[in-house]
Amino acid sequence: MILGLPALSFWLLLGIPAIILLVMLFDCWRVLTGRKD
């Protein structure tokens, strides 16, 4: 049981999109500050 959820795979399915999103948000910051075209 991890934070009320029995399945680790469930957390992976939440965690993977969260990681992709964080990478995108980092690139988004680079785009807005002109560090990335």
Place this chain on the structure above:
Amino acid sequence: MAANTIGAIVFSLYLVAIVGIGLVAARQQKTEADFWVAGRRFGLGVLVMANMAAVMHGGAILSGIAFTGRFGGVAILPYISFVGGAAIIFYLFAKKLRRSGGFTIPDYMGDRFDSRGLRAWSAIVVAVSSIIYLIAQIRGMAFILERLLGFGFMFSLILGTVIFVAYVALGGLLAVVWTNIAQFIFMWVGLLILVPYVYDAVGGWSSVLQQVEAIAPGWTSPTGTQWSGWYMVSWYLIWLVAYSTRLELVTKMYAAKDDRIARASVPIAIGLVMIFLLYGNFYLGAAARVMVWDQLASADQAFPVLVTQLLTPGLAAIALTGIASAAMSTTDSLLLMSGSAIAHDLVRRCHDEPKGIKRDEREYLRISRISIIAIGAIAFVCAIPDLALILRIVSYAIAIVGAAFFFPLLVGMTSRRVSREAALASSIGGTLITCVWIVGALTNASWASNVHPGIVGLGTAGLLMLVVTMFTPPVGKEAVSKYFGAAT
């Protein structure tokens, strides 16, 4: 004061406000670019809100809570699809679409592949799929008004359609986005009112998930209570394609102030949507399953019953009105898109310009408004009878749009080599096979029952794109350079 009266007053104020927005936005409409892409002046804040409204709407809350409450953990799958679709738009589509200076996806198809036929075909796909979807949305909206606010069905249908057509025809994309923002804030107010009451009743995230797992074993597993792993993966693929080709979202890229704003708006919006879904679908869906599931005649009633049970009549009316208003936010975008497909793509770009017909911008503005009124009238008439078939077709509409546009967008944005013939074959072949498969599924044919039409259509579209590209020459340099810069 009775809950229905409070609901009706709040909703009336809201209707007056959105028509007011339409009138104010109408004063800024001088050219076709003002009407369809709001003069390309959206900054980051406005575009983020507009993108969120394109993905989420009040209907998504009602059906999302019903779906999550019923099936459980499988409702996690939109998260992966949203993020995957957003990544495709962010990394591959947004910058090039905005820099190309078009208005619509048919503009992209026509310009990138230098083909008037592809432009016309794309406009027809956009118009037809949007109108079918629009018919279902108008009916759905009338049902929501009927159920939540106690209006008659016919009255709800007329009221909703007239208000929509009025503000979209008056103010174009600017009115759509301003009203979407108002709807979105209203929806959030409706949802946030609930927070302390639900927390009081079922506790926080961990607590509610432990309770729901005890009631419905398997609810918190990634495949939920009823779905198989394969069924989930096929839906994940369909939704990934559906979100990367979601016309309401992709078309908004044209309205950004510049390409940096267009790109940055996508991940920010999707991040906010994910937070929104964790609360608005997941937490509330679990709470509904724990608290009210036994009392429901159908899963769709989960949110109204939850609200009625937890809140005082006055607060319940405000919460339900918020959701009812937000149920409209997809409908106006659909009306605008089908209007642009006819007025801009078919009349101006496919008919007038090739024949050298020159019209004043004001005349194009008039044509745009007339086409929106005509589409609104068609959708209204078709929404009156209970056409169950249309609702079933709509459930496959995302597959048609995905088959028509996914590969031409993906390959056209990433490869100089792709040919006009390949794009035509992929878009038309993929769409036709999808349609044949949909007919098979609707008539319960055995050959169409095992695989979703979208999977077959995408497979066909991808294969045709690959094979035909190998045997045909690339598109001319001028069309390619618009999306890749001059050849090096």
